[in-house]
Amino acid sequence: MFLGYQIPDFEYGTSPQDTFGLVVAQAHEAESAGFDCLYVMDHFYPLPLIGPIDGTMFESQTLLSALAATTSNIGLSPLVSSVTYRNPTLLAKSTATIDAISGGRGGFGLGTGWFEREHRDFGFDLGRLSDRYEKLSETLQILRALISGDPGVFSGRWFRCDRPIMNPPLRSDIPVLVGGGGELRTFGLAARYADHLNILCDAAVITRKVSAAEARCAEVDRDPATLLTSYTAYLFTADSDREAQVVHEAFMLAAAVSPQQPWADISSELRLPWLISYWGE
Incomplete structure (x- = not known):
């Protein structure tokens, strides 16, 4: 890891x-x-x-x-x-x-x-x-x-x-890292030139994104295992899941964003659709 x-x-x-x-x-x-x-x-x-x-x-x-x-x-x-x-x-x-x-x-x-x-x-x-x-x-x-x-x-x-x-x-x-979420151009350039691909996307589509990265590697005859693939995520830590959720909600409210619709009021180019993870006991 x-x-x-x-x-x-x-x-x-x-x-x-x-x-x-x-x-x-x-x-x-x-x-x-x-x-x-x-x-x-x-x-x-x-x-x-x-x-x-x-x-x-x-x-x-x-x-x-x-x-x-x-x-x-x-x-x-x-x-x-x-x-x-x-x-x-x-x-x-x-x-x-x-x-x-x-x-x-x-x-x-x-x-x-x-x-x-x-x-x-x-x-x-x-x-x-x-x-x-x-x-x-x-x-x-x-x-x-x-x-x-x-x-x-x-x-x-x-x-x-x-x-x-x-x-x-x-x-x-x-190391050369390429970051982004574009399944064709970004991932294609990463497969051709990079050592590391850092994916920026909604958590729900991670599996699809990884499959797309593997497909871009196949197109240039590269073993996908040689392209380190990572994902950017916020990590909210606390002693329990509930306390971590409180920390998360406070962060979102401070940014004037609804925890239920975290990116609804932000233009697409300014969204930060990162995984929200909780670290509890």
Whole structure:
């Protein structure tokens, strides 16, 4: 079993300096508990169900660099980097730096991006979904070439590079994660280029999604067992199921969402349809 710990929220009512200390404390706890990888979001604003739009949000690659120097054995990766925010070779350079600082614990996490307001506010072009899939495909091709140590020349519609020299180099086994729920394009790119597929979907369709991922692997003659497949979930903990339900309901009410219809009043692109799990005695 592979277990990842994601830190999606940096709004603790503290100064940014004190907030970073709390993030480091979480990283140490996750490391001590035996989690395989620590993930951080690649956003400029808190997500709509998690915090206020003007809440604290650290830049992901900078934060991962700091955590690389303050942790010992846990993997470090974004979940996930939007391909709209960084040139692939710049992303490779910063990730190679994180990997070197951490002693070989860095990783890539990639997705198409979706948060329209932060793109607009910060001056990034979100573009059409089809364009973002093209960017994701080109980014994965460039990263795979860089990881192989033979990048050559790449000239795509969105990105290009000309035999970039990577030093520090990307290690040959640095993990590449693709995240999302698209059964054709996202899963297809994961089957072709990724080591790890993280699925975002409603809990009721997990089985279908896994079957779709296996089908995409079959299309490229890949053994599905070689594609680590995981699922993002909220986990509400308490001493009993009922107490955990109270914690869950309080979270949903704080986000102004009905526990009975958790995503009814939120536009489809802002929904976070993650499994709600209870951990009781």
